[in-house]
Structures are given as structure tokens and as C-alpha cells.
Amino acid sequence: MSSTVRAAAKINLHLGVGAPREDGFHPLDTVYQAISLYDDVTVSDAETDSLSVAGSPHVDVAGVPTDATNIAVRALSEASCETRHHVQIAKQIPVAGGMAGGSADAAAALLAHDRLHDLGQADDVLLAQAARLGSDVPFSLVGGTARGRGRGELVEPIVDLGTWWWVVVPATVGLSTPEVYRHFDRLHPDAPAQPAEPAELLAALATGEPVRLARALHNDLQDPAIDLRPELGELIVRGEAEGALRGMVSGSGPTCVFLCDSQEGSMEVVAALSASYDVVLSAVGPVAGAHVVSTREAEWDLR
Numbered sequence: 334m335s336s337t338v339r340a341a342a343k344i345n346l347h348l349g350v351g352a353p354r355e356d357g358f359h360p361l362d363t364v365y366q367a368i369s370l371y372d373d374v375t376v377s378d379a380e381t382d383s384l385s386v387a388g389s390p391h392v393d394v395a396g397v398p399t400d401a402t403n404i405a406v407r408a409l410s411e412a413s414c415e416t417r418h419h420v421q422i423a424k425q426i427p428v429a430g431g432m433a434g435g436s437a438d439a440a441a442a443l444l445a446h447d448r449l450h451d452l453g454q455a456d457d458v459l460l461a462q463a464a465r466l467g468s469d470v471p472f473s474l475v476g477g478t479a480r481g482r483g484r485g486e487l488v489e490p491i492v493d494l495g496t497w498w499w500v501v502v503p504a505t506v507g508l509s510t511p512e513v514y515r516h517f518d519r520l521h522p523d524a525p526a527q528p529a530e531p532a533e534l535l536a537a538l539a540t541g542e543p544v545r546l547a548r549a550l551h552n553d554l555q556d557p558a559i560d561l562r563p564e565l566g567e568l569i570v571r572g573e574a575e576g577a578l579r580g581m582v583s584g585s586g587p588t589c590v591f592l593c594d595s596q597e598g599s600m601e602v603v604a605a606l607s608a609s610y611d612v613v614l615s616a617v618g619p620v621a622g623a624h625v626v627s628t629r630e631a632e633w634d635l636r
């Protein structure tokens with residue numbers, strides 16, 4: 334038997350970061366949105382544990398571990414599974430791009446494992462397993478548009494009346510999330526304990542108006558990411574000059590995302606940026622969280 338689960342990339346429409354806690358994590362007040370770039374994770378019964386990773390042409394999977402350190406494999410351990418599996422990951426989400434690709438794989442593996450073995454675990458059990466795997470993993474299960482607090486793992490769906498069109502420009506070399514957080518600490522030695530709240534952003538989401546949302550987008554990790562990679566600042570200026578309502582670094586970067594006024598508007602920005610950047614994608618949000626796309630008998634079971 335095998336089960337395939339699809340999980341989406343995330344962007345942060347608001348990312349308020351506070352001073353580091355005693356455990357080293359930063360308190361967050363964030364608004365996540367799932368957008369239409371997906372990883373598919375297939376978990377199959379097997380004689381021995383194994384993992385394979387493939388990517389869409391625009392995704393460089395060279396940096397994705399293929400051993401037990403891969404977060405999808407760790408997800409199966411978190412699920413306390415005794416049996417052996419083959420895990421197959423098909424990646425469309427940029428690697429180390431600030432779009433929670435690894436978290437999507439972990440969430441998808443948790444759900445695929447649950448469905449493969451017909452466990453029917455309650456949402457709160459899966460969400461607790463997800464939180465132990467990483468701060469963004471619970472959101473990858475939930476999807477849509479949601480507020481994240483704590484270190485990002487406490488997720489609560491919020492009202493979002495829009496259909497938002499994004500242009501996504503991944504970087505060729507990833508950025509390390511811990512490095513960007515460390516740089517935030519260097520730039521903000523006196524950061525308040527309480528992260529900035531997303532009041533205006535929540536109001537904008539409830540109107541569905543792109544111009545209003547564009548004004549309310551906020552990311553406290555943008556300055557540190559640009560300080561580490563000045564070319565990201567140039568990319569944001571360029572995308573806005575080409576007609577995007579607003580550009581921003583996605584999460585800890587280095588992927589940049591651009592909010593556009595419509596699907597047609599996003600296609601124009603894709604065309605303009607494609608002249609200078611190798612990979613320019615278009616995506617829409619919000620989309621669903623991790624969901625089963627197929628459950629199959631293995632070939633030898635079908636005979």
C-alpha cells in the first residue's frame with residue numbers, strides 16, 4: 334500500500350519577531366498563508382527504510398538530505414512507527430527558501446503515514462507531533478491563512494476574504510534560517526519581548542482588497558535577510574517597478590514574493606522579471622493544508 338499527500342509552500346504576510354526566549358527560539362506573531370506551490374510525499378510499505386527525492390526543473394534538490402536526518406523520515410519516527418517505509422518526495426517548493434518546504438514534507442509524511450495505516454489520529458495529536466518537528470510544521474497541516482504564535486507552532490485559522498496573486502522568485506543559493514535569526518539579534522539587541530501584532534493586516538485580509546493588503550505586509554526578518562544578501566533588496570525594488578503592488582522577503586528568505594493586483598497583473602510581472610531571473614513563478618493563495626491525493630494498493634497487491 335502507499336499513500337500520497339500534497340502539502341503547500343507558505344509565505345508570511347506578517348512576521349513579528351521578539352527578543353529570543355530562554356530556549357533560544359524567538360517569540361513570533363505571524364500570519365501564514367499557504368500558496369499554490371506543492372511538494373508531494375508518498376509513503377509506501379517496504380522491506381527496508383529508504384528515501385528518494387526528485388525536484389521540478391526549477392528546484393535544486395542537491396541540498397536535501399536523503400538519510401535519516403531528512404525531516405520527512407524524522408516525521409515517521411515522531412509517529413512512533415515500527416514498520417518499514419519507502420518515502421518518495423517530489424519537490425516543487427524551493428529548498429532552503431523561507432517557504433517551509435521541509436515543513437511541508439514533514440506534515441505530508443505525518444498525514445500519509447496516518448492514512449496508510451488507517452490510524453485516524455485526532456487533529457490535535459497530529460498537530461502536537463508536527464510542533465515537535467518544527468515551528469512551521471503545524472501550519473503546513475492546517476493551510477489556508479492562519480495566525481501563528483508561540484514560536485510559530487500555535488496556529489489559529491483567520492478570516493481571509495481574498496484571492497491573492499503572488500509572483501515568487503527563488504534564489505539559487507539558500508539562506509540558513511538560524512543565521513537570519515542570529516542576524517536579527519545582532520541588528521536588534523533591544524528587541525521587545527512581545528513581537529509586533531498584525532492588526533492592520535488582519536483588517537486588510539477581511540476586506541479582500543490587494544492595495545490594502547500590500548500596505549499592511551510586514552516582515553521583521555526582511556532587513557536581516559537583505560543585510561546578508563543585498564541583491565534581495567534590488568530584486569524587491571525591481572519587482573515593484575515592474576508593477577507588483579509590493580515585494581517582500583518570504584519568511585527568513587532568500588525567496589522573494591510579490592503581491593499583484595490580479596492574475597493578469599501577476600503574469601505581467603512574471604514576464605518582466607523572467608528577462609533577468611532564471612526562475613519566476615506565479616502562485617495563488619490561500620490554498621489547502623496537507624491533504625491526501627491518492628491511496629494505492631502496491632502492484633503486487635493488485636495481482
Ligand code: C5P
Nearest residue numbers: 357358359361467468469484510511514
Ligand atoms: O523550528 P524550526 O526547526 O523550523 O527552526 C529552525 C531554527 O530557526 C531554530 O533552530 C532557530 O534557530 C530558528 N527559529 C527561531 N525562532 C523561531 C523559529 C525558528 O529562532 N520562532
